[in-house]
Amino acid sequence: MSWPDGTPMFHNNVHRFAGNVEKMSAGRMRITVDSPGKHKAPLGIFDMVRSGAYEMGHTASYYYKGKDPATTFFTTTPFGMTPTEMNAWYYYGGGLELLDEVYARHNIVAFPAGNTHLQMGGWFKKEIHSISDLKGLKMRIPGLAGEVVSKVGMKPVSIPPGELYTSLERGTIDAVEWAGPANDEKLGFHKIAPFYYTGWHEPGAELHILINKSSFDTLPEDIKIIITVAAKEASFDMLSESFFRNTIAWQEMKKKNDIKIRTFPDDVLRVFKQANDELLNEIAIKSPLAGKIINSQKAFLDKAKEWSRITDADYLQLR
Amino acid sequence: MSWPDGTPMFHNNVHRFAGNVEKMSAGRMRITVDSPGKHKAPLGIFDMVRSGAYEMGHTASYYYKGKDPATTFFTTTPFGMTPTEMNAWYYYGGGLELLDEVYARHNIVAFPAGNTHLQMGGWFKKEIHSISDLKGLKMRIPGLAGEVVSKVGMKPVSIPPGELYTSLERGTIDAVEWAGPANDEKLGFHKIAPFYYTGWHEPGAELHILINKSSFDTLPEDIKIIITVAAKEASFDMLSESFFRNTIAWQEMKKKNDIKIRTFPDDVLRVFKQANDELLNEIAIKSPLAGKIINSQKAFLDKAKEWSRITDADYLQLR
Numbered sequence: 155m156s157w158p159d160g161t162p163m164f165h166n167n168v169h170r171f172a173g174n175v176e177k178m179s180a181g182r183m184r185i186t187v188d189s190p191g192k193h194k195a196p197l198g199i200f201d202m203v204r205s206g207a208y209e210m211g212h213t214a215s216y217y218y219k220g221k222d223p224a225t226t227f228f229t230t231t232p233f234g235m236t237p238t239e240m241n242a243w244y245y246y247g248g249g250l251e252l253l254d255e256v257y258a259r260h261n262i263v264a265f266p267a268g269n270t271h272l273q274m275g276g277w278f279k280k281e282i283h284s285i286s287d288l289k290g291l292k293m294r295i296p297g298l299a300g301e302v303v304s305k306v307g308m309k310p311v312s313i314p315p316g317e318l319y320t321s322l323e324r325g326t327i328d329a330v331e332w333a334g335p336a337n338d339e340k341l342g343f344h345k346i347a348p349f350y351y352t353g354w355h356e357p358g359a360e361l362h363i364l365i366n367k368s369s370f371d372t373l374p375e376d377i378k379i380i381i382t383v384a385a386k387e388a389s390f391d392m393l394s395e396s397f398f399r400n401t402i403a404w405q406e407m408k409k410k411n412d413i414k415i416r417t418f419p420d421d422v423l424r425v426f427k428q429a430n431d432e433l434l435n436e437i438a439i440k441s442p443l444a445g446k447i448i449n450s451q452k453a454f455l456d457k458a459k460e461w462s463r464i465t466d467a468d469y470l471q472l473r
Numbered sequence: 474m475s476w477p478d479g480t481p482m483f484h485n486n487v488h489r490f491a492g493n494v495e496k497m498s499a500g501r502m503r504i505t506v507d508s509p510g511k512h513k514a515p516l517g518i519f520d521m522v523r524s525g526a527y528e529m530g531h532t533a534s535y536y537y538k539g540k541d542p543a544t545t546f547f548t549t550t551p552f553g554m555t556p557t558e559m560n561a562w563y564y565y566g567g568g569l570e571l572l573d574e575v576y577a578r579h580n581i582v583a584f585p586a587g588n589t590h591l592q593m594g595g596w597f598k599k600e601i602h603s604i605s606d607l608k609g610l611k612m613r614i615p616g617l618a619g620e621v622v623s624k625v626g627m628k629p630v631s632i633p634p635g636e637l638y639t640s641l642e643r644g645t646i647d648a649v650e651w652a653g654p655a656n657d658e659k660l661g662f663h664k665i666a667p668f669y670y671t672g673w674h675e676p677g678a679e680l681h682i683l684i685n686k687s688s689f690d691t692l693p694e695d696i697k698i699i700i701t702v703a704a705k706e707a708s709f710d711m712l713s714e715s716f717f718r719n720t721i722a723w724q725e726m727k728k729k730n731d732i733k734i735r736t737f738p739d740d741v742l743r744v745f746k747q748a749n750d751e752l753l754n755e756i757a758i759k760s761p762l763a764g765k766i767i768n769s770q771k772a773f774l775d776k777a778k779e780w781s782r783i784t785d786a787d788y789l790q791l792r
Binding site: 389399 | 558560562673676695709712790
């Protein structure tokens with residue numbers, strides 16, 4: 155797995171998947187879980203599974219956009235689908251078929267297998283009043299979102315987790331996006347960057363189990379189905395656990411600290427959206443298969459947005 | 474199962490659960506699915522499973538509040554939890570333990586196994602401007618919600634599905650709550666009751682598989698886990714399918730018809746909420762175990778509401 159042992163939610167999720175597969179198969183299929191402490195390559199799961207160095211790995215698909223830009227959009231997209239919308243797309247809207255198409259080119263079978271729920275927009279030392287406050291701002295923010303913010307003059311930087319707090323304290327960075335209260339609390343960002351912005355960039359990151367296709371193809375049918383169903387259960391369970399632990403951790407954090415929840419101003423969001431649209435267009439031009447995925451997601455989301463608006467959004471408002 | 478053959482989502486959900494169990498167990502566990510056309514007792518699943526007439530059934534827990542008022546809140550509660558909140562409560566907030574406690578009293582093992590997603594508030598012939606427009610209004614609306622609306626002067630009525638359209642047309646009823654666009658479209662309510670109100674009363678109805686406990690206890694461990702994981706997959710999958718099919722059906726309906734989406738006015742919602750609080754208090758006094766469930770859900774929801782507000786609600790707004 156890509157995750158250090160003990161990472162809240164992530165660790166549990168991989169081990170419960172492995173445990174379920176072993177128990178459902180009455181011990182015929184045993185999965186040994188190694189963390190980066192052992193394999194030393196948290197972002198190398200794709201390569202290790204492709205080559206067969208490992209037969210199976212748990213990771214985030216968007217880490218591998220350098221290998222194949224089409225892998226990016228299976229995790230999450232700025233201003234994209236919520237977990238409920240994403241799951242509707244995966245299982246009923248053609249998402250799984252596109253996932254198969256992309257990963258088959260790399261001799262890999264992939265399954266959605268864990269979701270972080272919506273991620274917050276990050277911890278900022280100063281309040282953001284307009285787009286000009288963002289110019290030159292140095293922020294730890296990875297992936298597509300990093301490219302989006304660089305289009306509006308921010309400086310996305312990559313810093314190892316262990317150095318984030320010190321970097322923020324010393325002013326090497328001005329803001330940091332990590333995961334959510336359950337993961338962020340112990341890192342302590344809120345003590346020196348009290349403006350906690352709501353999310354726009356990762357509205358529910360889906361993780362994946364990657365399996366070497368040659369290995370998967372040798373498995374008996376019942377074990378294949380056991381893995382498929384266990385992966386789906388892992389996706390569902392991690393979403394529930396993430397929601398639960400973040401709910402509780404947020405209560406604890408806000409009780410003990412003066413954290414200021416903010417939503418980015420409308421003009422900032424408008425510029426982020428425009429930059430994001432441009433970026434997606436550029437990627438679609440470079441990779442036709444990525445373009446096919448972007449278009450499939452967009453076509454569904456255009457419809458899903460309306461249904462989400464008169465159901466989830468309306469209900470959360472009136473309740 | 475409680476559902477007629479072919480009921481969108483419901484039918485698929487039960488059959489995919491049965492199929493997954495059979496395939497994961499390599500045929501050692503076969504589940505035959507009978508619908509009310511065969512067993513004639515759509516609301517009798519609880520009794521048939523308790524007695525062992527059937528070893529397993531798929532139904533909605535809140536149908537059995539006459540048998541045990543504590544069964545009610547495992548399905549959904551007016552102004553209660555969304556599916557994401559409900560799942561967090563079930564799997565991490567003590568919900569499953571309470572489910573076990575309630576059903577063990579009836580020699581039944583129960584698993585959450587399907588979710589309709591948020592349900593809309595129903596089709597009305599006339600627009601509702603204030604609480605006085607509701608007085609004497611006859612509506613097909615079952616369960617707790619029916620009791621809530623009767624507290625504010627409406628007349629909840631129970632009418633077989635096949636007679637609903639005619640009843641609405643002839644004025645025997647003034648409004649009808651059913652399920653969602655994918656189920657409602659073919660029933661045609663929108664043609665004669667064009668005001669489509671957003672939901673407050675069933676923010677994600679969870680269905681359940683009930684299994685006779687004496688039968689379940691005889692199963693080998695691997696089959697028990699297979700059933701447990703398959704039920705959880707069914708819960709997750711039906712939520713995805715419901716969201717998907719309602720999204721698509723809503724697009725079709727609104728294209729072809731002049732449907733007016735409305736949210737109940739604030740003063741109406743306030744009165745519904747108050748009536749609902751009173752009702753929950755009354756139930757808690759009559760059944761201490763129901764009270765324990767109501768309190769457990771309320772304690773979690775008080776916290777979850779805040780997290781939902783700064784994540785899901787905020788995101789659906791800013792996107």
